[in-house]
Amino acid sequence: xxxxxxxxxxxxxxxxxxxxxxxxxxxxxxxxxxxxxxxxxxxxxxxxxxxxxxxxxxxxxxxxxxxxxxxxxxxxxxxxxxxxxxxxxxxxxxxxxxxxxxxxxxxxxxxxxxxxxxxxxxxxxxxxxxxxxxxxxxxxxxxxxxxxxxxxxxxxxxxxxxxxxxxxxxxxxxxxxxxxxxxxxxxxxxxxxxxxxxxxxxxxxxxxxxxxxxxxxxxxxxxxxxxxxxxxxxxxxx
Amino acid sequence: xxxxxxxxxxxxxxxxxxxxxxxxxxxxxxxxxxxxxxxxxxxxxxxxxxxxxxxxxxxxxxxxxxxxxxxxxxxxxxxxxxxxxxxxxxxxxxxxxxxxxxxxxxxxxxxxxxxxxxxxxxxxxxxxxxxxxxxxxxxxxxxxxxxxxxxxxxxxxxxxxxxxxx
Numbered sequence: 001x002x003x004x005x006x007x008x009x010x011x012x013x014x015x016x017x018x019x020x021x022x023x024x025x026x027x028x029x030x031x032x033x034x035x036x037x038x039x040x041x042x043x044x045x046x047x048x049x050x051x052x053x054x055x056x057x058x059x060x061x062x063x064x065x066x067x068x069x070x071x072x073x074x075x076x077x078x079x080x081x082x083x084x085x086x087x088x089x090x091x092x093x094x095x096x097x098x099x100x101x102x103x104x105x106x107x108x109x110x111x112x113x114x115x116x117x118x119x120x121x122x123x124x125x126x127x128x129x130x131x132x133x134x135x136x137x138x139x140x141x142x143x144x145x146x147x148x149x150x151x152x153x154x155x156x157x158x159x160x161x162x163x164x165x166x167x168x169x170x171x172x173x174x175x176x177x178x179x180x181x182x183x184x185x186x187x188x189x190x191x192x193x194x195x196x197x198x199x200x201x202x203x204x205x206x207x208x209x210x211x212x213x214x215x216x217x218x219x220x221x222x223x224x225x226x227x228x229x230x231x232x233x234x235x236x237x238x
Numbered sequence: 239x240x241x242x243x244x245x246x247x248x249x250x251x252x253x254x255x256x257x258x259x260x261x262x263x264x265x266x267x268x269x270x271x272x273x274x275x276x277x278x279x280x281x282x283x284x285x286x287x288x289x290x291x292x293x294x295x296x297x298x299x300x301x302x303x304x305x306x307x308x309x310x311x312x313x314x315x316x317x318x319x320x321x322x323x324x325x326x327x328x329x330x331x332x333x334x335x336x337x338x339x340x341x342x343x344x345x346x347x348x349x350x351x352x353x354x355x356x357x358x359x360x361x362x363x364x365x366x367x368x369x370x371x372x373x374x375x376x377x378x379x380x381x382x383x384x385x386x387x388x389x390x391x392x393x394x395x396x397x398x399x400x401x402x403x404x
Contacts (some may be wrong), residue, residue: 007261011256018256020263022337022392037336039260039394051322067390068339077308077357077369190371192351212353213371226357230337232392234256 013062017237025052025208025229027221036228044202050210050218051196060200060235067232069193069208074226079190111201191219193229200235255267261338261349265356266314267390270302272368272379278302278310281386308369308376312389314362336392337360350377351389364391 024036042057196207212219269282305311339351356365370377
């Protein structure tokens, strides 16, 4: 380990020989990423969509803490709802949508609400109002005694059952957000990042993955000045 | 030593320096409380100290303002470091930023996501954006003492040059 790489700071820790490593990954779509700030880092590569592997210059004894990762964009991207929306503009407070066939469009009040294609039997979507915006929770009753609750949206195929949507609100207008079909992780969908496997001891590698916040699908980020993944580790030196 | 309890008294614990990898590193961290559509409140403020421990007026090393729904602008104070620009990062020091990270604390479970954007080294500003991915809407956070946004910026240049860093 090159001791010349380490510089003093005023930060302190109860862990002996703690070192702070901060770096930035500059994504480049499906192409090879580069490093922004890269001190302590030897290289970065793209393993697959949205998955990056960073290799440190040195091995360390242990991982103490991780910070971030935080996504940064050149400008705040215009965000889109991850599916179709239907707004209760007339404030009817209670709306019921019923599909006559699995995967079919739900129709109510002259508006069309397209729904995700589900796999279970007897699926139900409960919609409750939260501050004027409706949160959608989908429960898949697959025929077993314990239904599975899926937060927000689903993206499966091969429908086998009917779907009923019931929306209830207070006294104000509200909006229902549902996916129409499989969510694909559009460029303007909200993205999030998280660490994957981290091995600072043997292979000196850190995996960072970018995900669509709704679908969980891996998502690449286009190259642009200011589009960065900010990462930070505290490690213990050998 | 009277009152010394090494297992509970952190000031007697063996604090070790954390070295940074690469070059000299400066870190600035802060916490603020979103107040829905009102101006956010700073919780953790670093700056020059008065003899009795209070902050010298106007010496805060950063400030925050609500830009629009779900968007906040953090501005680093000039005295934070050397270099051109209000925040001292300097127009030519983009490469000196080692990392900017944000974190969200919520009183109840949420699906809100934070990102940053519009990092402007010349102005010493950056934007923190809060989006509800379910709706695609940049979203304000209700006022609550347990609803906070924290940030930390680390650079290899700058730092408080003429104030006492607490």
